[in-house]
Amino acid sequence: MRSLARIPLEGGGTVLFEAPPEPGSSGAGGPVKAGRIADAVREMPRTLQQTLAPVTDTARAVLEQLRQAGPDEVEVEFGVDLSAEAGAVITKGGSSVHLKVRVLWNGGERGGGSAGRGGEAG
Numbered sequence: 001m002r003s004l005a006r007i008p009l010e011g012g013g014t015v016l017f018e019a020p021p022e023p024g025s026s027g028a029g030g031p032v033k034a035g036r037i038a039d040a041v042r043e044m045p046r047t048l049q050q051t052l053a054p055v056t057d058t059a060r061a062v063l064e065q066l067r068q069a070g071p072d073e074v075e076v077e078f079g080v081d082l083s084a085e086a087g088a089v090i091t092k093g094g095s096s097v098h099l100k101v102r103v104l105w106n107g108g109e110r111g112g113g114s115a116g117r118g119g120e121a122g
Contacts, residue, residue: 007044007051007082015048016041017082055080066103075102 005019019042044051059076066074077100 003040003042005042005044005082008047010047010049019083051082052080062099062101066101069103070105071103072106073102073104075104076100077102 003019004016006014006016008014059078062076063074066076078098
Protein backbone atom coordinates (compact mmCIF):
# COMPACT_ATOMS: atom_id res chain seq x y z
CA MET A 1 0.00 0.00 0.00
CA ARG A 2 1.31 3.43 -0.88
CA SER A 3 1.30 5.93 1.95
CA LEU A 4 -0.51 9.24 2.01
CA ALA A 5 0.83 12.70 2.77
CA ARG A 6 -1.34 15.51 4.08
CA ILE A 7 -0.38 19.07 3.15
CA PRO A 8 -2.16 22.03 4.76
CA LEU A 9 -3.63 24.95 2.83
CA GLU A 10 -3.04 28.52 4.03
CA GLY A 11 -6.77 29.28 3.96
CA GLY A 12 -7.60 26.19 6.01
CA GLY A 13 -8.20 22.59 5.10
CA THR A 14 -5.76 20.05 3.76
CA VAL A 15 -4.99 18.05 0.62
CA LEU A 16 -4.08 14.36 0.70
CA PHE A 17 -1.79 13.00 -1.97
CA GLU A 18 -0.37 9.57 -2.61
CA ALA A 19 3.31 9.24 -1.79
CA PRO A 20 5.79 6.39 -1.99
CA PRO A 21 6.67 4.77 1.34
CA GLU A 22 9.40 6.44 3.35
CA PRO A 23 12.86 4.95 2.78
CA GLY A 24 13.46 2.04 5.13
CA SER A 25 9.77 1.51 5.88
CA SER A 26 8.06 -1.79 5.23
CA GLY A 27 4.96 -0.16 3.72
CA ALA A 28 5.91 -1.08 0.16
CA GLY A 29 2.74 -3.01 -0.56
CA GLY A 30 1.79 -4.86 2.61
CA PRO A 31 -1.51 -4.72 4.42
CA VAL A 32 -2.29 -2.04 6.99
CA LYS A 33 -3.80 -3.15 10.30
CA ALA A 34 -7.39 -2.05 10.85
CA GLY A 35 -7.59 1.29 12.60
CA ARG A 36 -4.02 2.13 11.61
CA ILE A 37 -4.75 4.01 8.36
CA ALA A 38 -4.08 7.34 10.12
CA ASP A 39 -0.58 6.08 10.93
CA ALA A 40 0.08 5.79 7.19
CA VAL A 41 -0.60 9.51 6.62
CA ARG A 42 2.48 11.73 6.83
CA GLU A 43 1.89 15.31 7.90
CA MET A 44 3.78 17.79 5.73
CA PRO A 45 5.41 20.64 7.67
CA ARG A 46 4.76 23.37 5.07
CA THR A 47 1.59 24.61 3.40
CA LEU A 48 0.90 23.96 -0.27
CA GLN A 49 1.53 27.64 -0.98
CA GLN A 50 4.92 27.52 0.78
CA THR A 51 5.82 24.33 -1.06
CA LEU A 52 4.96 25.87 -4.44
CA ALA A 53 6.80 29.18 -3.79
CA PRO A 54 10.05 28.02 -5.50
CA VAL A 55 8.03 26.91 -8.55
CA THR A 56 6.32 30.32 -8.67
CA ASP A 57 9.72 32.04 -8.44
CA THR A 58 11.06 29.85 -11.26
CA ALA A 59 8.08 30.62 -13.51
CA ARG A 60 8.43 34.35 -12.79
CA ALA A 61 12.18 34.30 -13.61
CA VAL A 62 11.61 32.43 -16.89
CA LEU A 63 8.83 34.79 -17.96
CA GLU A 64 10.79 37.93 -17.06
CA GLN A 65 13.75 36.71 -19.10
CA LEU A 66 11.64 35.79 -22.14
CA ARG A 67 9.69 39.06 -22.04
CA GLN A 68 12.95 40.93 -22.65
CA ALA A 69 12.72 39.76 -26.27
CA GLY A 70 9.55 41.87 -26.64
CA PRO A 71 7.04 39.26 -27.82
CA ASP A 72 3.29 39.84 -27.91
CA GLU A 73 2.72 36.56 -26.07
CA VAL A 74 4.82 34.27 -23.90
CA GLU A 75 3.70 30.84 -22.76
CA VAL A 76 5.76 28.55 -20.52
CA GLU A 77 4.59 25.06 -19.63
CA PHE A 78 6.15 22.64 -17.18
CA GLY A 79 4.99 19.85 -14.90
CA VAL A 80 5.16 19.92 -11.13
CA ASP A 81 5.26 16.84 -8.91
CA LEU A 82 4.44 17.03 -5.22
CA SER A 83 6.90 14.86 -3.33
CA ALA A 84 6.60 14.02 0.34
CA GLU A 85 10.38 14.11 0.62
CA ALA A 86 11.28 17.09 -1.57
CA GLY A 87 8.16 19.26 -1.70
CA ALA A 88 7.33 20.62 -5.16
CA VAL A 89 9.62 19.42 -7.92
CA ILE A 90 9.59 20.59 -11.54
CA THR A 91 9.36 17.36 -13.47
CA LYS A 92 12.05 16.36 -15.87
CA GLY A 93 12.08 14.65 -19.23
CA GLY A 94 15.17 12.48 -19.49
CA SER A 95 18.10 13.91 -17.57
CA SER A 96 17.18 17.60 -17.73
CA VAL A 97 14.27 19.78 -16.69
CA HIS A 98 11.66 20.16 -19.42
CA LEU A 99 10.22 23.60 -20.10
CA LYS A 100 7.98 24.03 -23.13
CA VAL A 101 8.31 27.64 -24.28
CA ARG A 102 6.16 29.41 -26.87
CA VAL A 103 7.01 32.99 -27.85
CA LEU A 104 4.77 34.81 -30.37
CA TRP A 105 5.01 38.06 -32.27
CA ASN A 106 1.69 38.97 -33.92
CA GLY A 107 3.09 41.49 -36.39
CA GLY A 108 5.62 44.23 -36.94
CA GLU A 109 9.31 44.25 -36.06
CA ARG A 110 9.83 44.54 -32.31
CA GLY A 111 12.23 43.51 -29.61
CA GLY A 112 14.06 40.37 -30.63
CA GLY A 113 13.97 40.73 -34.43
CA SER A 114 12.88 37.78 -36.53
CA ALA A 115 14.71 35.06 -34.58
CA GLY A 116 12.23 32.85 -32.76
CA ARG A 117 9.23 34.53 -34.41
CA GLY A 118 6.28 32.27 -33.67
CA GLY A 119 8.67 29.56 -32.62
CA GLU A 120 8.81 26.99 -29.89
CA ALA A 121 11.73 25.70 -27.90
CA GLY A 122 11.62 22.68 -25.70
